[in-house]
Amino acid sequence: MADGAAVPEGCTRVPVQALRFGTRVLYRLLSDYRPKGPLGHGTRRPARRRTGTPPMSGGEELAERVHALLAAPRPWSVTQVGDPVLRRTTEPYDGQLPDGLLRELLDAMFRHLPGVGVGLAAPQIGIPLALAVIEDPADVPPEIATARERVPQPPLELVNPVVTPLESRYHAFYEGCLSVEGLTAVVPRHARVRLSALDGGGRGYDVELSGWPARIAQHETDHLNGVLYLDRAEPRSLSTVGNYERFWTPPQAERPPG
């Protein structure tokens, strides 16, 4: 018999009351979720918002939040998993910020990256707009760079990005996220994609990416659809970063995609 196929005897002895209670809890959990985004991942609907990122209402409040970010010391404190902003589909950018402020925000997002990560999406700093930045100097040992096809990726501004797979081949590697501190897991990603987006000046572009840059683009675009890498990860590969470095790779710093 396959592992896990047998029903433990104890399961047949759960009191009926406990089963009813369990059903009620399950019903409450499920009814608190609703489909969200193109992949149908659930997002919790908070009944009352007491903590975390407050709701956004209109461009004025958005601009205030961006000004607060610009004044804050960097690297910023990145929003962590559990904050609803990371689970919502972002609003497409359509001029919600006053002239020049989008430019300042994107520049500041790039300044956050060195030594921290290779990509950052706006929800990670509490901004629910479809904006992200990518830049990877790929300063890793040559054997890692070769295995992961990790080539330097010049700065890319992603405004309203769309990622389209260009082939069915997947690569699976350990991946992390600035919004899921201390953990890493194996995530299969499309090996080659087309990234279509606008830059910060509103000019459209299309670029083909493969290897690690393709992974970063998929990771950041997922953020804009309320999806975290954990949703796509192999659950049994989940590891603390410390144990990953101890058991699965020679100790060396690798930056999470973002």
Ligand code: NI
């Ligand atoms: Ni991330």
